[in-house]
Amino acid sequence: xxxxxxxxxxxxxxxxxxxxxxxxxxxxxxxxxxxxxxxxxxxxxxxxxxxxxxxxxxxxxxxxxxxxxxxxxxxxxxxxxxxxxxxxxxxxxxxxxxxxxxxxxxxxxxxxxxxxxxxxxxxxxxxxxxxxxxxxxxxxxxxxxxxxxxxxxxxxxxxxxxxxxxxxxxxxxxxxxxxxxxxxxxxxxxxxxxxxxxxxxxxxxxxxxxxxxxxxxxxxxxxxxxxxxxxxxxxxxxxxxxxxxxxxxxxxxxxxxxxxxxx
Amino acid sequence: xxxxxxxxxxxxxxxxxxxxxxxxxxxxxxxxxxxxxxxxxxxxxxxxxxxxxxxxxxxxxxxxxxxxxxxxxxxxxxxxxxxxxxxxxxxxxxxxxxxxxxxxxxxxxxxxxxxxxxxxxxxxxxxxxxxxxxxxxxxxxxxxxxxxxxxxxxxxxxxxxxxxxxxxxxxxxxxxxxxxxxxxxxxxxxxxxxxxxxxxxxxxxxxxxxxxxxxxxxxxxxxxxxxxxxxxxxxxxxxxxxxxxxxxxxxxxxxxxxxxxxxxxxxxxx
Numbered sequence: 001x002x003x004x005x006x007x008x009x010x011x012x013x014x015x016x017x018x019x020x021x022x023x024x025x026x027x028x029x030x031x032x033x034x035x036x037x038x039x040x041x042x043x044x045x046x047x048x049x050x051x052x053x054x055x056x057x058x059x060x061x062x063x064x065x066x067x068x069x070x071x072x073x074x075x076x077x078x079x080x081x082x083x084x085x086x087x088x089x090x091x092x093x094x095x096x097x098x099x100x101x102x103x104x105x106x107x108x109x110x111x112x113x114x115x116x117x118x119x120x121x122x123x124x125x126x127x128x129x130x131x132x133x134x135x136x137x138x139x140x141x142x143x144x145x146x147x148x149x150x151x152x153x154x155x156x157x158x159x160x161x162x163x164x165x166x167x168x169x170x171x172x173x174x175x176x177x178x179x180x181x182x183x184x185x186x187x188x189x190x191x192x193x194x195x196x197x198x199x200x201x202x203x204x205x206x207x208x209x210x211x212x213x214x215x216x217x218x219x220x221x222x223x224x225x226x227x228x229x230x231x232x233x234x235x236x237x238x239x240x241x242x243x244x245x246x247x248x249x250x251x252x253x254x255x256x257x258x259x260x261x262x263x
Numbered sequence: 264x265x266x267x268x269x270x271x272x273x274x275x276x277x278x279x280x281x282x283x284x285x286x287x288x289x290x291x292x293x294x295x296x297x298x299x300x301x302x303x304x305x306x307x308x309x310x311x312x313x314x315x316x317x318x319x320x321x322x323x324x325x326x327x328x329x330x331x332x333x334x335x336x337x338x339x340x341x342x343x344x345x346x347x348x349x350x351x352x353x354x355x356x357x358x359x360x361x362x363x364x365x366x367x368x369x370x371x372x373x374x375x376x377x378x379x380x381x382x383x384x385x386x387x388x389x390x391x392x393x394x395x396x397x398x399x400x401x402x403x404x405x406x407x408x409x410x411x412x413x414x415x416x417x418x419x420x421x422x423x424x425x426x427x428x429x430x431x432x433x434x435x436x437x438x439x440x441x442x443x444x445x446x447x448x449x450x451x452x453x454x455x456x457x458x459x460x461x462x463x464x465x466x467x468x469x470x471x472x473x474x475x476x477x478x479x480x481x482x483x484x485x486x487x488x489x490x491x492x493x494x495x496x497x498x499x500x501x502x503x504x505x506x507x508x509x510x511x512x513x514x515x516x517x518x519x520x521x522x523x524x525x526x527x528x529x530x531x532x533x
Contacts (some may be wrong), residue, residue, distance in 0.1 A: 119395045119399075120395075122395040122398070123391075123393075123394050123395060124389075124390060124391050124392075124393045124394065124430070125391070127393075127430060128429060128430050131421070131428070131430050131434075132427060132428060135421075135428060147441060147442050147444075148402070148442055154403055155402070155403060155406055156399055156402075157395070157398060157399050157402050157438075157442055158442075160441060160442070161398075161402075161437075161438035161439065161441045161442040162438055164437050164438055164440075164441040165430070165434035165435055165437055165438040166434070167437075168420060168433060168434050168437040169420045169421055169430055169431070169433070169434040170420075171420070
């Protein structure tokens, strides 16, 4: 008989689940309030390379969601977390708007490289600086490896190609920290003190679909050829959990996931 | 010493890499590596055939040779095998009109090439011209082509300048390959065609030639794959870990070109 584990933490995807752009998903505010009435810990997760937690918080509060800053976990948070764990001083090749999320992190005399979507930094001189650090043994942390994104004037190179360039030049792989990498989810859970078996992820299936389609598009998800082991095990052990607790969860929170998909 | 005699027996010609073997590029053109000017002179005076086999793609052959002669080297344009001319040959054969992702210094090599209405991208060591904007332009073009063709002059990871190590064309080639989901065609070392054309120009068979380079994979590995022997110098981009490369074992490791030439003149007999 399968061991019964209590559901202790819920990770909620932001874009597509709680809100779509600047509009709340109908019923989501109410659902969240009711979820709060339970004992589960909640974390709001999202991939972003240029919105700081403050920016997200403001947007969500405007939509009347009751959320505190330390409940938000972004790919930038994941990067910061890794930097703190490794106790390194990063060269930050990230959008200026992401800098607040690295406040308090030492960046003088860097011995690590953090790279996000930051076209203004992807010039030869800057990348060469990063390259020399990496060749000396500095770790390379990539927020994600998107191949390109859509701009008004057409497609534009994402961080992925430049991460690849540095990986090739130094013959060392980057640590990618954004969704749907395993690292991302484990880091998001770390602050709840819960294990993956005690948690469930509520998302709109965007990541799942894009994972299967090997899409290269931003803004919310990464392209991966195969599902990360964590997601699989979470969904296989949490599927039954979810089915069992679904009623409970639905009754308590009235939560109906956007598009009805859970993974 | 017997080991060297054995290793270098039958060598009748030498292929010399330029950057990292003859000189390091950089401020004011660059600095010759100690002993290299004299080494080249000695080789020229010997019975051995000499050819220069370079992946230099920031400068035209003319500019490169003028620079090296200023530094004291005995070298002329017709002794140099370089990737741009080889690429032009390919473009003409296949009716390709390139969008050029290059440094202005090498543009003269493409003067005879039709670059209107491009149907491919040719990339070289563009150095500072590897701006985000220029990379993006090349990327957008490739994405619009029904059959994207990306030709890269070399695929080196990095090279040495006097100020330090510099990202090379290979890194940017990988960037575009990843972005577009395509594979580039490499013209230059370590492509076998490139080495063979150098051998042909010397009128030698592979087993009669030895390559001297600073790139353990591009120069040494590439040459060995063609049936040549190859010596690794400890100048230029060389790093100590290169002596324990998991895949490539050079036929010999020497401090610099001067030492290589000493050994060649002692042990390579006709």
